[in-house]
Amino acid sequence: MSTEQLGPVAGERLRRWRMVLGGEQGADGTGCALTARDAAMDGALSALYGGSGGRGSSKERGAGLGASAPSVARWLGDIRTYFPSSVVQVMQRDAIDRLGLSALLLEPEMLEAVEADVHLVGTLLSLNKAMPETTRETARAVVRKVVDDLEKRLATRTKATLTGALDRSARISRPRHRDIDWDRTIRANLKNYLPEYGTVVPDRLVGYGRAAQSVKKDVVLCIDQSGSMAASVVYASVFGAVLASMRSISTRLVVFDTAVVDLTDQLDDPVDVLFGTQLGGGTDINRALAYCQSQITRPADTVVVLISDLYEGGIRDEMLKRVAAMKASGVQFVALLALSDEGAPAYDHEHAAALSALGAPAFACTPDLFPTIMAAAIEKRALPIPDTL
Numbered sequence: 001m002s003t004e005q006l007g008p009v010a011g012e013r014l015r016r017w018r019m020v021l022g023g024e025q026g027a028d029g030t031g032c033a034l035t036a037r038d039a040a041m042d043g044a045l046s047a048l049y050g051g052s053g054g055r056g057s058s059k060e061r062g063a064g065l066g067a068s069a070p071s072v073a074r075w076l077g078d079i080r081t082y083f084p085s086s087v088v089q090v091m092q093r094d095a096i097d098r099l100g101l102s103a104l105l106l107e108p109e110m111l112e113a114v115e116a117d118v119h120l121v122g123t124l125l126s127l128n129k130a131m132p133e134t135t136r137e138t139a140r141a142v143v144r145k146v147v148d149d150l151e152k153r154l155a156t157r158t159k160a161t162l163t164g165a166l167d168r169s170a171r172i173s174r175p176r177h178r179d180i181d182w183d184r185t186i187r188a189n190l191k192n193y194l195p196e197y198g199t200v201v202p203d204r205l206v207g208y209g210r211a212a213q214s215v216k217k218d219v220v221l222c223i224d225q226s227g228s229m230a231a232s233v234v235y236a237s238v239f240g241a242v243l244a245s246m247r248s249i250s251t252r253l254v255v256f257d258t259a260v261v262d263l264t265d266q267l268d269d270p271v272d273v274l275f276g277t278q279l280g281g282g283t284d285i286n287r288a289l290a291y292c293q294s295q296i297t298r299p300a301d302t303v304v305v306l307i308s309d310l311y312e313g314g315i316r317d318e319m320l321k322r323v324a325a326m327k328a329s330g331v332q333f334v335a336l337l338a339l340s341d342e343g344a345p346a347y348d349h350e351h352a353a354a355l356s357a358l359g360a361p362a363f364a365c366t367p368d369l370f371p372t373i374m375a376a377a378i379e380k381r382a383l384p385i386p387d388t389l
């Protein structure tokens with residue numbers, strides 16, 4: 001029976017069930033005939049999900065993608081034709097995980113066919129050391145596209161939010177005449193407007209210190225580059241470049257696994273930062289924090305952001321002592337279990353609880369929330385912790 005004979009609502013419902021169940025024509029029990037387009041969509045799904053529960057046996061669902069880059073590239077083109085970008089990205093990740101296609105990403109024609117996203121960048125970075133020279137430039141172009149898109153999305157709001165926070169944290173109530181902020185002073189004294197004179201008589205002046213144009217805050221981003229933190233590394237590198245472009249913030253970016261690498265001198269280009277990382281390996285948070293601690297010269301004006309799932313392979317007690325010492329010296333310490341758009345991450349609950357007991361609660365943060373978190377840290381306010389864990 002065709003879907004047209006059933007009416008639009010029932011026909012569409014039956015069509016969707018037919019696509020879910022898979023199988024040969026009629027073998028799923030629906031008796032619903034697929035259109036040519038639906039059959040092509042079913043074939044694309046079959047190549048990836050054939051043999052999984054609920055979509056028929058591998059014999060019914062086809063022979064899969066095979067192991068050649070041309071067949072995979074054709075499949076990538078097909079799924080972009082039939083599915084929206086968000087679905088394409090999920091299917092690409094599933095293909096990499098389920099079918100072991102990571103090696104094929106080392107081939108230029110494969111990279112040119114994929115839909116670029118943060119997760120693909122993470123996969124490419126994990127393959128960085130194995131990448132042949134013939135693929136490296138194509139890989140950099142893919143990473144560049146994702147990074148540029150992220151910067152466009154995140155930079156304006158980040159700069160606006162943090163500039164406001166820096167201004168508020170630097171505001172003084174008894175400024176010199178040349179340091180008076182007249183706009184804010186007038187707004188703060190509108191209640192003192194004298195209509196008969198057409199003027200405001202201020203009883204409170206608002207302004208900034210003489211060093212208003214100098215560096216006001218030091219920010220240290222300390223990023224765990226273990227394999228599970230791939231998306232966080234991508235976002236943190238982009239945010240690092242945005243912060244580094246702000247004159248009033250001195251930004252340092254440190255990545256670590258069992259070793260510590262300072263990538264601050266590459267912050268003018270987040271793509272260089274990303275290719276300077278090496279995803280995978282162990283984790284030594286204590287060693288990374290020791291290095292960050294050694295770089296702090298103005299603790300009362302410093303924000304340290306540790307981005308890690310807290311699975312510590314170093315000395316746990318020393319790690320906690322360093323956090324306590326930094327906080328006691330005046331450092332604002334922020335612990336992010338993840339910086340990504342995904343759900344609640346896997347993390348070491350014991351270490352997260354220990355940090356919380358020190359007054360440094362550990363929580364996951366989305367990229368859209370990160371500027372607000374940083375603004376609160378700069379102003380030394382309570383952090384707006386999302387209720388996600």
